[in-house]
Amino acid sequence: MTLPRQFAQIPRFRLLYPDPSPIHPLQALTTSLTTNNQTPRVSLYAKREDHSSPLACAGNKYRKLEYLIPDILNPTPPTPNSAINGGATAPGKVTTLVTEGAVQSNHTIQVASVAQRLGLVCVVILHKGTSGGLAAARDKDAFLRVGNVQVAKLLGAEVRVLEPSPQEKNTDPVIDTLDELGAHGKVPYWIPSGASLHPLGGLGYARAAFEIAAQEERASQDGDLGGSGRYDYIFVACGSGSTVGGLIAGFKLLEKSSQTQAHPPRKIIGILNSPTMPCSYHEERVLRFARMAGGLIGLDPEKDITMDDVCLDDRFTGTAYGVLDPESKQYLNMMAQKEGVILDPVYTAKIVRGLVHWVQQGELGRDWAQRATTTHSGQVNALFIHTGGQSALPAYADIV
Template sequence: MSRTLHLPEQFIHLPRYPLLYPNPSPIHPLQTLTTQLNPSNTSKISLYTKREDHSSPLACAGNKYRKLEYIVPDILSSKPPITTLVTEGAVQSNHTVQVAAVARKLGLKALVLLGKNTGGGLAAASDQEAFLRTGNVQVAKLLGAHVRLLDAADVARLTAKSDEYDTPHILMDELRKEGSVPYWIPSGASLHPLGGVGYARCAVEISMQEEELQLPGSGRFDYVFVACGSGSTVGGLIAGFKLVEKFEKAQQGCEMRPRQVIGIPISPTKPLEWHQTRVLDFARKAAGLIGLDSTRDVTMDDVRLDDRFAGSRYGVLDTETKQTLEMMARTEGVVLDPVYTAKVLRGMVHYVQHGELDSDPAQHVNALFIHTGGQAALAAYADID
């Protein structure tokens, strides 16, 4: 069956500024890991990874560039012209580095706000001085971003008038008084109205790659494992796969088993229900933008999150996650990051080892791990051998 997709006009015509390579980020099998986890292959499971860390020529390629592709047109059309991109994150934020790189691409300045009290990475670091100057902090400065390290009091002062997009109005007003024209990009680019569209497009891209890979069994990825941080990557994937499956149903005349997106929250700060509601909201916003009925086509039944692998705090590398990071490097030669992707892979490994990938014993199961990048943060985690 051909998987050529005729996207809704509404999706096709959404303004997009290309930040990725012209070809899709690669998907390749994790053959050694599959064999190690299931040596007899009695469960008929195949594991794969989509390398979003190989998606863009810009610095520290990762999942944020897909989101930013749909935000850049809004930046470029703003009047008066934007001079400075402003964003925030934890000390070792991947998102802030990618925003800084986009600023370089567009010829703009970048102001990066890093919360020293966001998550537990800094408090748990064996070398806190190194944590504050290496890894993503170093890369952001190398890209020419102005980096401001904020303590809790600074954050409270600057964001005292936050709106639904967490805009730090006091800071933005200060920048305007200094002659800048700032543009606010929320943490993870998720709260931006266009935050989920990039990963809806990624879901379509994955469906196109499935045919090229000639996957066994259903010929598709039955499970897609991805990090759930700010939430719009998961939400966008849910919306995109719903669009793909709606087209497939119309083409084939019957409904196939849907691809199951499993989001792995990487922070235990908020209860699971909070993450589920947030992801559903992002998925529905993306669905409405790409031509779906946001309420009817996407429901809470489509949201599957598993918080068993979040660890003690955001940014803290627990023993089990560290072991997973080492296992991936020493089996597949693939380097993960300590904050997001190592926790996601730990979740996928657990599902395989404990028989939690629901399947008919006679049916082959294909599981995809989305590698969202972030390896630059490793330099700040001095206790990783």
């Protein structure tokens, strides 16, 4: 895999395996969703980001953190607006990583694992108020004790579980934590939820776009990928937004670098997992993150990336973030029993639900008919990105 020069020069600390996270066909799912006379034929694949790293509970956040670590290890003056965007909050050598998330956050345990890898202390802030899963759990004590909470503690993190703050209370628990650490002589480095607000947060999945392209080329040469020879559609969770934004930026740079435009651009479809904010809010965030990453890797952010590149689907969010609704539970069970693939209850079960809908209802075929060239109109390849998160399943034992 070769990155353009400007992109390749950005420092990266490798957390992933030397080989790409594997892509494999979802043969049973493809067979169950398609018929012989279907046009176009749809072939489904999975990219296993849950198999991407030797560190604990591999998942999509390690790609993002690879680009944050050089900044963590390089003592610099505090980053402007660091309490919002991420970065060191005081000059000097960083001693402590601080991050936040909902109860059962995957991001927090990957940050905790990185802290252990770097020999740093980790403080994890978990917010009860943003966890719909906690509110829906019948055994709330277990939800607060097992799964990712347990893993974070095993990794040596200090876990602080916060009650929802009263609306009239004019304080920020993150700023309070950073101030407290600073007052005790620590140098904390703030990593916002999902690393998305961090200026470097989109780079990991911009790089993943180049990895996917290299895997496409190999699969096409081996005769394992028909049709356009590409993964024409890429389905991925959209939570904090920088995974989707990074993919958009990376594939845009690939298209711009390509000598030929024989194929329609790959379409990234982000499946939203929370109904808290309207889809337009998430679209603006993803566009902002895509442009932020694009500007770092060699694109003209305003000209090369537009809202037309952002495709988010909010029909599968369920009742709340972190809640495994009955429909998504069906797909969690289906993937386990048809493919032997274990999904997570917060993100990937909803992605597969969305993917199945797009195929069964003919939405993928209709979209492809509008975009495909005649040469490649007979087959469409769709890639599901498995972002990990299975370690949260024990907290959902009374639902699953």
